[in-house]
Amino acid sequence: MTAALSSTGLGIRFGGHAAVDGVTAAFGAGTLTAIVGPNGAGKTTYFNLLSGQLRASAGAVHLKGEDITRLSAAQRTSRGIGRAFQLTNLFPRLTVAENVRLAVQSRHSAGFNMLAMWRGRHDLIEQAEHYLQEVGLAHRRADVSSKLPHGDKRKLEVAILMALEPEILMFDEPTAGMSVDEVPVILELIRKLKARGDKTILLVEHKMDVIHSLADRIVVLHNGRLVADGAPAEVMASAIVQEAYLGVKRPAMKRAEAVHA
Numbered sequence: 001m002t003a004a005l006s007s008t009g010l011g012i013r014f015g016g017h018a019a020v021d022g023v024t025a026a027f028g029a030g031t032l033t034a035i036v037g038p039n040g041a042g043k044t045t046y047f048n049l050l051s052g053q054l055r056a057s058a059g060a061v062h063l064k065g066e067d068i069t070r071l072s073a074a075q076r077t078s079r080g081i082g083r084a085f086q087l088t089n090l091f092p093r094l095t096v097a098e099n100v101r102l103a104v105q106s107r108h109s110a111g112f113n114m115l116a117m118w119r120g121r122h123d124l125i126e127q128a129e130h131y132l133q134e135v136g137l138a139h140r141r142a143d144v145s146s147k148l149p150h151g152d153k154r155k156l157e158v159a160i161l162m163a164l165e166p167e168i169l170m171f172d173e174p175t176a177g178m179s180v181d182e183v184p185v186i187l188e189l190i191r192k193l194k195a196r197g198d199k200t201i202l203l204v205e206h207k208m209d210v211i212h213s214l215a216d217r218i219v220v221l222h223n224g225r226l227v228a229d230g231a232p233a234e235v236m237a238s239a240i241v242q243e244a245y246l247g248v249k250r251p252a253m254k255r256a257e258a259v260h261a
């Protein structure tokens with residue numbers, strides 16, 4: 001079966017350094033894959049290559065069989081690749097509701113800049129309200145987004161992503177900087193998206209409990225290379241992961257600590 005999203009020999013060099021080095025992986029529709037690896041392993045760079053923020057110096061990216069390697073990030077978004085950034089896709093001066101409405105609107109019209117068009121479009125307003133309810137931000141609908149606490153900004157980011165209704169959802173450390181009691185809210189949202197069964201979800205994550213509770217599969221990157229790919233239990237038990245990744249937390253793994261640094 002054709003993968004929803006795949007990379008073949010994907011790579012990029014910064015100067016002489018291969019940040020991502022020949023990564024081949026395929027992500028099936030309805031699956032959630034966690035991308036893990038030590039700091040500097042190339043996870044975010046790999047995400048950037050898949051979503052089009054960076055152009056590959058080698059290899060290809062395919063979306064449902066179509067070669068999208070040369071497409072811009074905006075073209076990939078319009079084809080169904082959605083990514084939650086680290087808060088960079090919020091309009092800080094707009095309210096929470098306006099941010100989500102713009103995302104809904106972008107699916108229904110060409111423009112991002114016509115809040116006036118909302119008059120009379122109760123169907124779109126209701127859709128935006130639905131996503132706000134889903135992420136538990138309805139009570140914040142009139143707040144200016146720049147004034148939100150960090151956790152609420154992350155929830156808003158997820159609401160915006162959901163409102164874009166992408167087929168592929170990419171989350172880069174969605175719970176980073178969140179308080180302990182906020183983390184489950186985001187995890188529940190991702191779990192719900194997964195339960196729909198029609199989304200392909202990629203998640204860069206450091207927290208092992210999060211990975212274990214959500215992932216169908218784990219891809220491990222190390223020094224830009226894919227070093228393991230499989231079911232969570234199998235991958236976490238593999239020697240290469242124990243040494244290269246989990247090793248950073250174990251006293252005997254001085255070498256892995258050096259890699260981590």
Ligand SMILES: Nc1ncnc2c1ncn2[C@@H]1O[C@H](COP(=O)(O)OP(=O)(O)OP(=O)(O)O)[C@@H](O)[C@H]1O
Nearest residue numbers: 014018019020037038039040041042043044045046
């Ligand atoms: N724009 C860039 N220019 C030069 N080097 C870069 C650039 N972006 C990333 N790198 C380098 O590429 C390597 C991979 O970085 P990347 O941020 O993808 O790792 P990561 O696995 O996401 O790390 P972390 O877990 O710390 O976020 C690192 O050595 C990093 O310094």
